[in-house]
Amino acid sequence: MIKVIWGGLILVGIAVGIGTGRVEELSQTILGSAKDAAELALSMIGIYCLWMGLLRIAEKSGMIQAIARGSERLICKLFTGIRRGSEAVSLITLNLVANMLGMGNAATPFGLRAMAALQEQNPDKRRASDDMCLFIVINTASVQLLPLTIIAVRAAAGSSNPADIVLTAFLATLATAVFGVIGAKLCAGIGRRKT
Amino acid sequence: MKTLSLISTISLPIFVFIVVGYGLVKKVDIYEEFIAGAKGGIRIVFKILPYIVGMIFAVDIFKASGCFDALSSVLAKPLSWIGIPPEVLPLYLMRPFSGGASMGMLAGVLTKYGADSFIGRVACTFMGSSETLFYTVSLYFGSVGITKTRYVIPVALITDAFGLVFSCIICHLVFG
Numbered sequence: 001m002i003k004v005i006w007g008g009l010i011l012v013g014i015a016v017g018i019g020t021g022r023v024e025e026l027s028q029t030i031l032g033s034a035k036d037a038a039e040l041a042l043s044m045i046g047i048y049c050l051w052m053g054l055l056r057i058a059e060k061s062g063m064i065q066a067i068a069r070g071s072e073r074l075i076c077k078l079f080t081g082i083r084r085g086s087e088a089v090s091l092i093t094l095n096l097v098a099n100m101l102g103m104g105n106a107a108t109p110f111g112l113r114a115m116a117a118l119q120e121q122n123p124d125k126r127r128a129s130d131d132m133c134l135f136i137v138i139n140t141a142s143v144q145l146l147p148l149t150i151i152a153v154r155a156a157a158g159s160s161n162p163a164d165i166v167l168t169a170f171l172a173t174l175a176t177a178v179f180g181v182i183g184a185k186l187c188a189g190i191g192r193r194k195t
Numbered sequence: 196m197k198t199l200s201l202i203s204t205i206s207l208p209i210f211v212f213i214v215v216g217y218g219l220v221k222k223v224d225i226y227e228e229f230i231a232g233a234k235g236g237i238r239i240v241f242k243i244l245p246y247i248v249g250m251i252f253a254v255d256i257f258k259a260s261g262c263f264d265a266l267s268s269v270l271a272k273p274l275s276w277i278g279i280p281p282e283v284l285p286l287y288l289m290r291p292f293s294g295g296a297s298m299g300m301l302a303g304v305l306t307k308y309g310a311d312s313f314i315g316r317v318a319c320t321f322m323g324s325s326e327t328l329f330y331t332v333s334l335y336f337g338s339v340g341i342t343k344t345r346y347v348i349p350v351a352l353i354t355d356a357f358g359l360v361f362s363c364i365i366c367h368l369v370f371g
Contacts, residue, residue: 056232
């Protein structure tokens with residue numbers, strides 16, 4: 001799937017770009033994008049080190065396990081494939097909470113660790129498990145209490161009340177998350193019946 | 196509203212305080228463990244770097260070719276029939292591919308049509324309920340070596356479309 005989309009973006013992009021005479025822009029973009037991407041990735045190193053370091057302290061102190069005990073019932077109801085008491089429970093919880101609170105880019109490092117934990121319990125290492133799919137779908141709905149960046153952009157654009165979209169954004173994000181969970185569960189069910 | 200904003204800004208320092216404080220109470224060698232964990236952070240970034248390069252490379256080509264503009268103008272008519280303002284379309288199309296570019300587009304929409312316009316509010320609401328889908332998928336799956344992504348992308352894309360429709364509905368109801 002990613003293969004097709006990735007190839008499609010490049011081939012269609014180049015064909016259309018040449019067709020509409022944007023050859024100059026294309027050449028610049030091809031080289032420039034690699035540099036931009038590396039700069040972006042390298043600029044994340046500090047933040048990732050910070051969160052991974054804090055996460056390790058939380059693991060050693062037993063805080064992670066304590067979090068898992070609190071959220072286990074809910075998480076295990078959603079993610080039916082993970083064992084109780086597994087590290088995946090608390091890592092998923094941390095990812096969701098960090099997302100919800102908009103906590104300084106912590107959600108992605110937590111999410112990557114959660115994926116690694118889910119992968120440990122995945123029988124087929126090349127094929128995504130239902131729990132992984134559900135986890136990603138929930139993540140792309142990005143449940144957030146307060147979209148601080150958006151409020152900042154609104155304020156900069158001269159809104160009379162920059163925060164007035166908090167309610168609508170929260171309702172929308174909640175609705176999309178529920179919609180996504182139902183969709184993922186339906187697909188998982190269909191997949192199970194086939195095999 | 197004030198309290199919500201306070202919760203959101205204070206959560207980060209509080210979280211750090213609790214992690215470090217709890218570690219100290221539990222007699223964890225906090226500094227050593229922090230360093231050991233932080234080393235893992237470097238590994239993760241280098242592991243995901245190729246995926247980031249691959250994704251940004253493809254998206255940037257597509258962006259530079261003018262395809263997004265062409266796609267938006269094709270889709271504008273049918274979407275306006277069901278009540279979705281065509282002005283938010285470029286933002287909707289960019290959103291799954293690039294967080295930075297879509298944030299820039301949001302700022303553009305707000306300055307052009309007004310932050311307090313219906314279009315502006317729909318754009319902000321949608322932005323708050325969606326994520327850079329392809330980036331997340333390639334990073335999360337790439338980091339653990341999954342190649343068969345199964346139904347994730349279709350489901351996430353449909354969810355995204357639902358998010359746009361729902362954003363329009365909720366903004367109609369709340370802001371009239």
